[in-house]
Amino acid sequence: MRIFSLYRDFFVFLEKITSDSSKWKIYLNNYFKPHQEFLENYFSHFPLINVSNLKQRVERIKASDYSLLKDLISVCPPEKIIKEAYEKCRIIFSSNKALEVYLFIGFFSPDGFVMNFRRKPVICFGLERYRDFRLLRILFAHEYAHFLLNLDRGEIPEDKKLKWLLISEGIATYFSSLAFPEYKMPDHFLLRRDTLNWCQANEDYLRDIYCSERFSSEELIDFFRKGNQELDIPPRAGKYLGFRAVRKYLDQDEEKNIDLLFSDKNLALSLEL
Secondary structure, three states: OEEEEOHHHHHHHHHOOOOOOOHHHHHHHHHHHHHHHHHHHHHOOOOOOOHHHHHHHHHOOOHHHHHHHHHHHHHOOHHHHHHHHHHHHHHHOOOOOOOEEEEEOOOOOOOOEEEEEOOEEEEEEEHHHOOOOOOHHHHHHHHHHHHHHOOOOOOOOHHHHHHHHHHHHHHHHHHHHHHOOOOOHHHHHOOOHHHHHHHHHOHHHHHHHHHOOOOOHHHHHHHHHHOEOOOOEOOOOOHHHHHHHHHHHHHOOOOOOOHHHHHOHHHHHHOOO
């Protein structure tokens, strides 16, 4: 595993800001240009971010906005946490494919995600919203599972994309619970306790929403990401159905293990929600 700590150059940029300096020019020279290939690839996923509004965001930056994050990193280096988490994850499932992890500071980035970079999946952590690293181990395990699922999996058929979203989230949630069983289940779901309670109490309702064909795949994916107030569905609740499908499959036979789901996309897609 290789870890690329791009955030260090972001702090170099902050240190060079003076009252009469051009933040944009310093940002370009010290952060953007040294990591241009990665950052352009990342920003390409956000069509509303262009050079003009990126410049506006940069010019509004205050070094003090990142002081807590800088202190957190100095006390709890994320690289150390990730390396330890990786060793735990490898005990459960190890791939011979090289793993790359990118730690960076963007603008309201997802806490953790997998994206394709240089024609291969990489794990990324946007650090700007972190107030502590209590769940970083779980986030790494979750994204490591997505990394494994993205290796040589081929294209997902259009009519299977919703199911793949739910099942892959279920696999990632189940995997992190195997790697770090000492954490509580809401942490593995990356949900609040009351939201997980709602999912458990409304499993049949969720299944009716996602499996009744009353809504299009596009609508259901939108429900998953944003929730829906009219239907009383919280955001990302659909992952509970994926988790239940994975657990039911693995509980059927002691010889079944999660390795099979990482190595066989069609098997994963065959699980019943």
